[in-house]
Amino acid sequence: MGFRLSKIYTRTGDKGETGLGDGRRVPKDHPRIEAIGEVDSLNSQLGLLLAGLADQRLDELSEVLAPCQHRLFDLGGELAMPTYQALNSAEVERLEAAIDRWNEELGPLENFILPSGSALIAQAHVCRSLARSAERRCQQLNSIEPLAGAGLAYINRLSDLLFVAARLIARRQGVAEVLWQAAAKP
Template identity: 40%
Template sequence: MKIYTKTGDQGYTSLIGGERVEKKHPRVEAYGTVDEANSVLGFAITKMVDQPLEKVISMLNQVQHDLFHVGAELSTPKGRNVPWPITEEHVKRLEQFIDDLETDLPPLKQFILPGGSEAGAILHLARTIIRRAERQTIQIKDHLSSMIVIAYLNRCSDFLFIAARWVNHKLGYEETPFYSPAKH
C-alpha cells in the first residue's frame, strides 16, 4: 500500500462511504483536530517512558486507540455504518480512569495553571486540543450518526486534565494556583 494516492491533490478527501468533500469541510476539521490531539498524546508518552508512570501510559495508549474510533465517527456521514463506532463503554472507561487517578490526588480547591513537568504540560496541551475538537464536533452534530462522540470528547478532556495533574503529582511538581487580579 502506497502512502500517497494523489486523490487529495486538488484539496478534496473522501469520507467513509466515498463521499468527496473539501479538506476545509467542518467534518474534516473535526477529525483532523482529533488526529492532532492523538499525535500530542504520543509525544506526551515519549516524555514518560523513563518515569514510574506505567499506569497512566497504559490509559493514554487506550485513549489513542479510542481516538481512532472517534475519527471513524466523525468521518462517517449520518446514515452510513460507522466501521469502528465509539460507544457508551468507551465513555465509561474514561470515567473509570478518572476515578482511579483521582484517588491519588489531593482535592482541587481552586483553578490551576497548566504546566508542571514536560509530560504534564503536554497533557494539558492535548486537553485543549480535544476541547477544540469537541467544539468543532458540536458544529456538525446534526450530521453525526451518534451523539456519544461528543460525550466521549467531553470526558476525554476531563481525563486529560486529571492525567496531567496525576503525572505532575507523581513526578513531584506542585500545582500553580490561579490568582484572580483582585488577589494578586
C-alpha cells in the same frame, strides 16, 4: 488486516477535496474534515505524552491513556465513515472509572491551576486543550450532520481525564501545582 494503502499519494486531493469512507467527496475545510483533523492532532500529541510517561516510568497513567490512542483512531474512523460505529458507552465508563480513581487520590481542586510545572504536566494540558478543540469541531459537525454513538461523550470525558492526569503527573513527579494568581486590581 490486509494492506490498506498501496500508495501514500493519490493526487485526488490536489484541488482541495478529499474522499470520505462512504464515497462522498467534500472540501478539505468541511466541518467533518476539520473534526477529523482535530482528533488526529490530539492523537499525535497524546503519543508524545505517552512517550514522556514511558520515560518517567509512569506506567499507571500509560495503561489508562494508551488505549485512548486506539479509541481516537476509532473516532476518526467514525467521522470518516458516517455509518460506522466503533465507540460505545463502555469506553466512556472506563474513562470515568479512571477519573474517579485518580480524583480520590488527588482530593478536591481548591484553586485554578496553570498548565505548567514540568514539560510532562504541560504536555498533558496540551492534550486536554486539544481534546476540547476536537470536541468543539465534533459539535460543530453534529449541528449540521448529527453524529450517532458515544463519540461526543468520549471526547468530552477524555478532556476531563487528561486534566486529572496532569494533576496526577504533578503528584507523581513531586511537583507543586502552579496556582493561578489574579492580576492586581488598579
